Amino acid sequence: MGALAYTTENYITGALVAGWQASGDGAGVGTVPIGQILVFYKTANASAVVPPLVTAVRFRIGLTGASTKAVFFIQLATENKMESDVYFSEPVVYEPQDRLFLQVYSTGIGAAEPVSFGCFVISRLGPEIS
16 A cells, blocks of 8 residues: 555555455555544445455554454445445544555455555644644
């Protein structure tokens, strides 16, 4: 994913293996700049494979993803393909200087799948007055 990958809304997972793996180009880590907050509110899997292999997304924090902020299972919603978008029950918030680490869970080995995230990037406007 690289340092600025959270600005991209659609990630290609890379070849899937069973279990948890980084979303994006494999780096899976980015730092939120000072003065910004990220609010993730949905994910989607636009894979043509039925059923899709990616069945969950995990939001972690830290250089190695040592702490987990949230996990959302998307299998039921994406397998019946009525809607590829899955809205979270509560938003996932990353604060300035947080190192985010996004992962997907695959149920098996397969080709890459396009996974996207809905995210608001909130920035401060104007000078800070205290």
